[in-house]
Amino acid sequence: MQLGDRKLRILKVIIDDYINTAQPVGSRTISKKPSITVSSATIRNEMADLEELGYLMQPHTSAGRIPSDLGYRLYVDLIEGSFELGHEQKGLIQSMLASSIIEIEDVILHALSLLSKMTGLTTVISMPLFKKSRLKNMKLIKVNESKVLMIMVSDTGVVKSITLGIKDLNQEVLDLIADCLLMRFVDTAIESINLKQIYAIKPELGSYSGVIDYLMPILRDSLREIEDFEVYVDGVNNVFRLPEFNDIDRAKKFLDLMGDKKLIYRALEDASDEMLVKIGHENEIEELQQLTVIAAPYKFNGKNDGRIGIIGPTRMNYDYVMSTIQYIADTLSNIFSGINL
CATH class of the missing domain: 1.10.10.10 (Winged helix-like DNA-binding domain superfamily/Winged helix DNA-binding domain)
Structure with a gap:
């Protein structure tokens, strides 16, 4: 009707x-x-x-x-579409995000914090899947006699550091191994790197080729431990300012929910091409059916690989929240596309 x-x-x-x-x-x-x-x-x-x-x-x-x-x-x-952020608010977003360009992860976390402060809500963001990106750089750095730090940089600019339990290798050998691995796997999808391919660099290590037999299980286990998704949350304590969460049980459920990164990633997935607004029972995920999820995609290398948004009560200032999320998502896309702000 x-x-x-x-x-x-x-x-x-x-x-x-x-x-x-x-x-x-x-x-x-x-x-x-x-x-x-x-x-x-x-x-x-x-x-x-x-x-x-x-x-x-x-x-x-x-x-x-x-x-x-x-x-x-x-x-x-x-x-929808009837409200637009003012020039002052847009300028604030641009200046705060553009000034934080050191590493992509820094910009993303800065955006998450800024959205939380501007909306007073709990904010969530997903990053491009590290495993699905391509390897751009790699280093093995000796920390002490029993630990080595493996640093991998993807083509999306995401940096992943993994501590390896490796003994009795000096930095010269680690540099040689890292250079051989990088030469073999640069521009290769990280999720496709397997033990057979790693083992193939053994002849290139000369007198150190025996080291690969020692490293193989360590590298295999470390690559397996890389998460299939990257999700960050900010402003969880904002819920305690909202009357909807005066009930202790409801507040506790929300806090538990915000600790479930896999569920949050699922909630954001549908914002693949445009802004997603799911209210209460519109959410297929049962734990979200008393909440609203609003998220928008942002681009890396021209692809909608990331999502940023809020998870909060169904009572919220929708026009302001939607406009703020969209503008921050657009600003992130511009930054990661190299557009001057």
Whole structure:
């Protein structure tokens, strides 16, 4: 059923007020809004209709109404694209992210923190999958007599450091091994590097070729330990400022959820081509069905390989949050494409 203009205006007023106050909204509150010019009786009838249609809920018998997931969905569809960040906010995002260009991971973590501060919500970001990227550089650095640091740099600029338990090898030998491995595997997809290929460099090591037999199981286990996904979370404690999480059990569930990086990665996956907004029961993942997930893709080397967004209550300032996420995602894409800001 298509809602008439009056119902839409009343629904928008209710949701705007509820977002700002976190309190159920009654007909008297609505009647005081300049955009609503009908009587309180008409407002009550329209609210009853909206509740019957599933756009509003009445949490208590004597209370006003609050939006349902369906109500929020209609609201988001109505406001999408109607709000744009101001020049000052855009300038702040550009200057803070552009000034942090040291390593790609630094920029990404800076973006995550900035989004958390600007929205007051819990923010999440996924990085390009390290295993699916190509090897660009590699070093083996002796830390002490029993530890070696393996540093791998991908074509997306992500740096991965892995500590290896290796004894009795001097730096000269480690440099030789690293150079041989790099020469063999540069521009090779990291996930495709296997033991047979590593073993093939043995003749190139000359008198040190026996070292490969010692290194093989160590390198194999280390490559296996690289995660299939990279996810970071910031602003988890922001939930304690929100009335939705005054309930200790609900707050604890949210904290546990934010520790499940695999689940968060799944939640972000669908934002592959454009902004994703999933409200409450629109989320297929059961643990997210009382929450909203908003995420947008950002590009590495022209591909939508990363996602940035928020996971929070269904009550939020959608137009501002969506605009902020999109602008930060676009800024990251520009930075990683070499566009001057």
